[in-house]
Amino acid sequence: MTTDTAEIKLTPKDFTTDQEVRWCPGCGDYSILKQVQSILPETGVNKEDIVFISGIGCSSRFPYYMDTFGMHSIHGRATAVASGLKIARPELSVWVITGDGDSLSIGGNHLIHTIRRNFNMNILLFNNEIYGLTKGQYSPTSPEGKVTKSTPMGSLDHPFNPMALCLGADATFIARAMDRDVKHLREVLVRANDHIGTSLLEIYQNCNVFNDGAFEIYTDKGSKKEEALFLEEGQPLVFGNDDNKGILLDNGTPKVVRLDDGMYTKEDLWIHDSSDKHKAYLLTTFFDNPSLEGHMPRPFGVFYAQDRFRYEEAMYQQLDLAVERKGEGNLDKLLRGENTWTVS
Amino acid sequence: MAKVVEEKRVVTIVFAGDSGDGIQLTGTQFTNTSALFGNDVSTFPNYPAEIRAPQGTVAGVSGFQLQFGSVEVYTAGDICDVLVAMNAAAFKVNLPRLKKSGTIIINTDGFNAKDLRLAGYESSPLEDKSLEDYRTISIDVTKLTAAALVDSGLGKKEVERSRNMFVLGFLYYMYNREIAPTEKFIKEKFAKAPHLIDANIKVLKAGYNFGDTSETFTSRYNVKAAKLPVGTYRNIMGNQATALGLVAASQKAGLDLFYGSYPITPASDILHELSKHKNFGVKTFQAEDEIAAVCSTIGASFGGELGVTASSGPGIALKGEAIGLAVMLELPMVVINVQRGGPSTGLPTKTEQADLMQAMYGRNGEAPMPVISASSPSDCFDAAFEACRIAIEHMTPVFFLSDGYMANGSEPWKFPTTDELKEIKVVHAKERKQDDPEFLPYKRDERLVREWALPGTKGLEHRIGGIEKEWDTGNISYNPENHERMVKVRAAKVARIADSIPLQTIDSGADSGKVLVLGWGSTYGVIKTALKECLEEGLEVSHAHLRYIEPFPKNLGEIIKKFDKVLIPEMNNGQLVKIIRDKFLVDAKGLNKIKGIPFSTPEIVLAIKELAHA
Numbered sequence: 001m002t003t004d005t006a007e008i009k010l011t012p013k014d015f016t017t018d019q020e021v022r023w024c025p026g027c028g029d030y031s032i033l034k035q036v037q038s039i040l041p042e043t044g045v046n047k048e049d050i051v052f053i054s055g056i057g058c059s060s061r062f063p064y065y066m067d068t069f070g071m072h073s074i075h076g077r078a079t080a081v082a083s084g085l086k087i088a089r090p091e092l093s094v095w096v097i098t099g100d101g102d103s104l105s106i107g108g109n110h111l112i113h114t115i116r117r118n119f120n121m122n123i124l125l126f127n128n129e130i131y132g133l134t135k136g137q138y139s140p141t142s143p144e145g146k147v148t149k150s151t152p153m154g155s156l157d158h159p160f161n162p163m164a165l166c167l168g169a170d171a172t173f174i175a176r177a178m179d180r181d182v183k184h185l186r187e188v189l190v191r192a193n194d195h196i197g198t199s200l201l202e203i204y205q206n207c208n209v210f211n212d213g214a215f216e217i218y219t220d221k222g223s224k225k226e227e228a229l230f231l232e233e234g235q236p237l238v239f240g241n242d243d244n245k246g247i248l249l250d251n252g253t254p255k256v257v258r259l260d261d262g263m264y265t266k267e268d269l270w271i272h273d274s275s276d277k278h279k280a281y282l283l284t285t286f287f288d289n290p291s292l293e294g295h296m297p298r299p300f301g302v303f304y305a306q307d308r309f310r311y312e313e314a315m316y317q318q319l320d321l322a323v324e325r326k327g328e329g330n331l332d333k334l335l336r337g338e339n340t341w342t343v344s
Numbered sequence: 345m346a347k348v349v350e351e352k353r354v355v356t357i358v359f360a361g362d363s364g365d366g367i368q369l370t371g372t373q374f375t376n377t378s379a380l381f382g383n384d385v386s387t388f389p390n391y392p393a394e395i396r397a398p399q400g401t402v403a404g405v406s407g408f409q410l411q412f413g414s415v416e417v418y419t420a421g422d423i424c425d426v427l428v429a430m431n432a433a434a435f436k437v438n439l440p441r442l443k444k445s446g447t448i449i450i451n452t453d454g455f456n457a458k459d460l461r462l463a464g465y466e467s468s469p470l471e472d473k474s475l476e477d478y479r480t481i482s483i484d485v486t487k488l489t490a491a492a493l494v495d496s497g498l499g500k501k502e503v504e505r506s507r508n509m510f511v512l513g514f515l516y517y518m519y520n521r522e523i524a525p526t527e528k529f530i531k532e533k534f535a536k537a538p539h540l541i542d543a544n545i546k547v548l549k550a551g552y553n554f555g556d557t558s559e560t561f562t563s564r565y566n567v568k569a570a571k572l573p574v575g576t577y578r579n580i581m582g583n584q585a586t587a588l589g590l591v592a593a594s595q596k597a598g599l600d601l602f603y604g605s606y607p608i609t610p611a612s613d614i615l616h617e618l619s620k621h622k623n624f625g626v627k628t629f630q631a632e633d634e635i636a637a638v639c640s641t642i643g644a645s646f647g648g649e650l651g652v653t654a655s656s657g658p659g660i661a662l663k664g665e666a667i668g669l670a671v672m673l674e675l676p677m678v679v680i681n682v683q684r685g686g687p688s689t690g691l692p693t694k695t696e697q698a699d700l701m702q703a704m705y706g707r708n709g710e711a712p713m714p715v716i717s718a719s720s721p722s723d724c725f726d727a728a729f730e731a732c733r734i735a736i737e738h739m740t741p742v743f744f745l746s747d748g749y750m751a752n753g754s755e756p757w758k759f760p761t762t763d764e765l766k767e768i769k770v771v772h773a774k775e776r777k778q779d780d781p782e783f784l785p786y787k788r789d790e791r792l793v794r795e796w797a798l799p800g801t802k803g804l805e806h807r808i809g810g811i812e813k814e815w816d817t818g819n820i821s822y823n824p825e826n827h828e829r830m831v832k833v834r835a836a837k838v839a840r841i842a843d844s845i846p847l848q849t850i851d852s853g854a855d856s857g858k859v860l861v862l863g864w865g866s867t868y869g870v871i872k873t874a875l876k877e878c879l880e881e882g883l884e885v886s887h888a889h890l891r892y893i894e895p896f897p898k899n900l901g902e903i904i905k906k907f908d909k910v911l912i913p914e915m916n917n918g919q920l921v922k923i924i925r926d927k928f929l930v931d932a933k934g935l936n937k938i939k940g941i942p943f944s945t946p947e948i949v950l951a952i953k954e955l956a957h958a
C-alpha cells in the first residue's frame with residue numbers, strides 16, 4: 001500500500017463519482033450518501049482501500065455513487081460477497097449497503113451468519129419498510145396491516161425487529177439512526193466504522209414515493225422529543241419535551257417515569273452502557289407500535305458494542321499455525337503423497 | 345499344506361455388506377495395497393444415501409468393486425470373479441454381478457433367520473442347488489473375529505466392527521498380498537486409541553492365517569505388477585485429485601486458493617481434502633448455504649484470489665444466479681459440479697452425467713461459460729488445473745464437470761512434478777498515476793479479456809455489478825446497441841478460448857472409419873475397454889474423448905466428418921448428443937444409461953456393433 005497520498009487530505013468530493021444519482025427526488029438515500037461521503041475523509045483510509053458492496057434494491061445503487069472500489073451484486077447476497085472479500089483481503093475497509101428487503105427477506109440467512117462470524121465490516125441497513133424498486137410491496141419490516149400494492153386488505157405479516165434479530169445472532173455492534181437527523185447519523189456512522197467487527201447500523205430512511213412518512217413520528221419536530229430516545233454513553237435515558245421523562249429499571253423491568261413531578265430525578269434512571277448485553281436486549285424490545293397507548297420511545301444510537309474475535313483474523317491465525325506445524329506447503333511433496341511405487 | 349500359486353491377469357472383486365460393515369474401508373485398503381504392489385487398479389464404490397440404512401436389508405447394502413491387474417485396466421470390471429458377502433442382502437444384490445464358476449466368500453453369521461427374512465429370502469440361498477455353479481467359501485467371520493479378540497476386553501460392538509479386517513486378511517492371503525501397508529494404515533487411523541490398533545491388526549492377521557491354515561483352498565492367486573508406463577505412481581481418488589489440482593494451480597499462479605462450499609454428496613470430500621492443506625495458504629470457507637458459498641467465492645475473486653466453489657447438481661442450481669453474476673463481472677472463478685443422479689435430490693450417492701445442459705445453459709440470459717470435464721479419477725487433477733488456468737487467463741467463470749463415479753473411484757496416478765505443470769499467467773491492472781489515462785475496467789485485449797483490477801491498487805477505483813455494462817467503462821448502460829454488443833463480446837470471449845486449447849485427438853482407432861465413439865467424462869475407461877475388444881475383432885471404430893466441451897476444440901467438426909456414424913454414450917437421457925447435433929448438423933446416435941451405475945463394456949460393444957452393422 002502506498003502512503004504518499006495519505007498526506008493529501010481527501011474531501012467528500014473525492015468520493016463522488018461522475019455518475020448521475022438516480023434516486024427519486026426527496027429520497028432519504030441522498031442524505032445517507034452525503035453523510036457517508038463526509039465521514040470517509042476522516043477515517044484516514046485511502047480511497048483505493050475502501051470497497052462498497054451492495055445487493056439489489058434502491059439503496060443498493062449506492063456503490064455507483066462512491067468513488068471507491070465497489071460491487072453491485074445480486075439480491076440479498078452482498079454480505080456473502082463481502083465475507084469472501086474480507087477473507088481474501090482483511091486489510092480492506094468493507095462497507096455493505098443493503099435494504100430491509102435485501103438483507104431481512106431474501107438475504108436474511110446471509111445477514112445472520114455474517115453477523116455471528118463477526119467479520120470486520122460495516123453493514124448499513126437502509127430500512128424504509130417497503131419495497132421501493134419493485135414499486136411498493138410490503139417488506140419484512142412493514143407493520144401489520146400495512147396496505148400496499150400486494151396487500152390491498154392489509155399485510156398479514158408480523159414484522160421483523162431488526163435490532164433484536166441481529167442481537168439474537170450475537171452481533172457485536174448494533175445501532176440505529178435516521179436519514180433526517182444528519183448530525184446523529186454522522187456520529188453513529190463514525191462509531192460503526194470505528195468498531196472492529198461486524199457493525200450493523202439500521203438507518204430509518206424515508207421512501208417519499210411508496211411509504212412517505214413511515215418514520216415521521218421520530219423525525220418530525222413536533223413528535224421527535226416524545227417518541228425518539230437518544231442513547232448516549234454513560235448518560236441517563238431521558239426523552240420527552242423539555243427532557244421531562246426518563247426510563248428506569250424497576251426490578252429489571254423498564255419503566256417510563258416523569259422527571260417533572262418531584263418523584264424521580266435523573267439519578268434514578270437507567271444509565272446507558274453499550275457494553276451491557278442485558279440492557280441491550282431490553283432496548284431492542286422498545287419496538288412497540290407507536291400508536292399504542294403506553295408504548296416505549298424508539299431508541300436511536302449505539303445499543304450494543306462488544307469486542308469479539310473476527311473470523312478473518314482467526315482464519316489467518318489458523319493458516320499461520322498450519323505453517324508452523326507442517327512447514328510451508330511443498331507442492332512436490334503434496335503431489336507425491338505418502339505411498340508411491342515405481343515402474344521401471 | 346503347500347498351496348499352488350496360480351497366475352491371473354486381471355481380477356474383479358466386489359466387497360459387499362451392510363452400510364455399517366466397513367466395506368468402503370476394506371475395499372480401499374485392498375485397492376491401495378494392490379496399487380502399491382504395482383497392479384493397475386480401478387474402483388467403483390456403490391453405497392446407499394443413508395449413513396446407516398435399514399440394517400440387513402437390500403436397501404442398506406454397501407458395495408465396493410475393484411478390478412486389478414497385471415495389465416492396464418480402465419474400469420472397475422464388468423463381471424466379478426469374487427464376491428465377498430457379509431450378509432444375505434449383500435449376497436442377493438451382488439450375485440448377478442458374479443461370473444459362473446466365480447468364488448463367493450460368505451460370512452455365515454450374516455445368513456441367520458433374521459438376515460434371510462430382511463433380505464427377502466424364504467429359505468437360505470446357501471442351500472440352493474444353483475450355488476453349485478460357484479465355488480463357495482463359508483466362514484463364520486463373526487465367531488472367528490470374536491475368538492481372535494477373546495482376551496482383548498473389547499465389547500461386542502467393537503468386536504463386530506473389526507470383522508472387516510478378518511475378511512481383508514483372508515483376501516490378502518488369497519491374493520498373496522503384504523499386510524504391512526494396512527498395518528501402517530491401522531496404526532495411523534487409531535493413533536489415539538492404541539487398544540484398537542492391536543485389536544485390528546490381530547484380526548487382520550487372524551484372517552490371513554486362517555487362509556493359510558484352513559483347508560479352504562488349494563491354490564493362491566498371483567496378480568503380477570502391471571507394465572504401466574515407466575514412472576513413479578501413487579493411488580488417487582477423483583475428489584482428492586481435484587483438490588490437488590486446485591492447490592497446484594494456485595501455487596503455479598502464485599495466488600492463494602479460496603474454496604467456498606457447502607457440504608453435499610458427492611462433492612464434500614474436496615472440501616475435506618483442501619482443509620488439510622492450509623499450509624499452502626488454502627482458505628476453505630464452509631458457508632451457510634450454496635448461495636453464500638458461490639457469492640463468497642466471487643468476493644474472494646474480486647479481492648484477487650483463485651476462487652473456487654463446488655457442489656453437485658442441486659447446489660449448482662442454487663448457485664445459478666451468482667454464476668451469472670460472475671459471467672457479468674468477468675472475474676475468474678471455477679465452479680465444480682460432481683454430478684450425481686437427478687433431478688432434485690435424485691440419487692445422491694449414485695453417478696450420472698445429467699448436468700451437462702445445466703452447465704452449458706443453466707443460467708438466466710445469455711451467459712456463456714467454458715465447460716471442461718475430467719475422464720477418470722487421476723484425470724481430475726489435470727482437468728481441475730486446466731479449469732483454473734482458463735479462468736485466470738481468460739477472466740471468466742469456468743465449469744469443471746466431475747461425477748460420482750470418478751470422484752469416489754481410484755486408480756494409479758503417475759503424478760507430475762511441479763516443473764512439469766503448465767505456467768499460469770496472472771495479469772493485474774497496474775496502478776494509475778495522476779496523469780495516466782483513465783482506467784477502463786471493461787477494456788479488452790485481443791483475446792477480448794479485461795484486466796483484473798484489485799482493490800487496494802491506486803487509481804483503479806471502479807464499480808462492477810450485475811447490471812449491463814457500458815463498453816469499456818463498465819458504467820451502467822441500458823443502451824440497446826450496447827447490450828447486444830456486450831452479449832456478443834462475452835460469447836466471443838469464450839469462443840476464442842478455442843485458440844489456446846489443444847486440438848482434439850483420437851484416443852484409439854484410426855483417424856477415419858465407420859464409427860466414431862465420442863465420449864466425455866467418466867465413460868472414458870469403459871469406452872476404451874470396449875474399443876480394445878472391437879478393434880481386436882477388426883471393427884472400423886475409433887474413440888475420441890472430450891475434455892473441452894465449451895468451446896469445443898477447433899478440429900472436432902473435421903474429425904466427426906471423417907466417420908460414417910457417431911455414437912455418443914452418456915449416463916443421461918442424451919445431452920452431449922444434442923449439442924453435437926446442434927453444432928455440427930450430424931446425425932449422431934445416443935447410447936444412454938440412466939441407472940445411477942456406469943456402463944458395462946458389453947453394453948458399449950453391443951451398441952458399436954449394432955451401429956457398425958446397421
